[in-house]
Amino acid sequence: MTFIHPSEIKDEQFGDIAFLIDCFEHLIEPAEVLHNVHRWLRTNGILWVGSIGWYNYMAAHCDSHIPIPWSQLLFSEDAILRTIRAIIREPGYQKNVWEQSEGIERWDNVNTLRERPGEPLNMLSLRKVRKILQASEFQNIQFKVHGFSGARSKLLHRLRSLSRLPLLDELLHSYYTIRALKQPVSSDPIMASLKLSKH
Secondary structure, eight states: OOOOOOGOOOOOOEEEEEESSSSSGGGGGGGHHHHHHHHHHEEEEEEEEEEEETTTTTTSTTTTTTTTTTTTHHHHHHHHHHHHHHHTSSOOOOOHHHHHHHHHGGGOOOOOOGGTTTOOOOOOOOHHHHHHHHHHHOEEEEEEOOOSSSSSSSHHHHHHGGGSSTTHHHOOOOOEEEEEEEOOOOHHHHHHHOOEEOO
């Protein structure tokens, strides 16, 4: 296995498999990233993605400051950011590793969770992720929504079957995974239209 930074890529088709693990929710230009990954993969190369959608219970990435599930749905972005700025300036507050290296000022002048310091968020729902995939150059796209295992909550585990239903999957998914293939360009318009499958 060879790890290569995109700036070092010389040969456009060099990889057999690409992993985007726990990062898709942070991509500001996900369509551009998918285009580049498609360009870098060899024909029949595989893309694998694992991430969460915006309505996941931890999607705000603020649980170290505001440990309330689905906080991004219960409170406004402004309220979340004001609360974080107040908490980090409380006497006795223990800075996390990023605040130790960059300072608590990293939260100043942040007006939206899209601009989270160090971890921008694209705030994409599962529906929007599917649309971006459908518009990409990848074929044989398998999009799988995973329910909760029960390790954290027995109640959510009992509701895991609901994670397979449209709309409820947005709220009750613990993770989603994508497997897609770079195939030779098809001239068959019917095959090209059958890109996205839900498994």
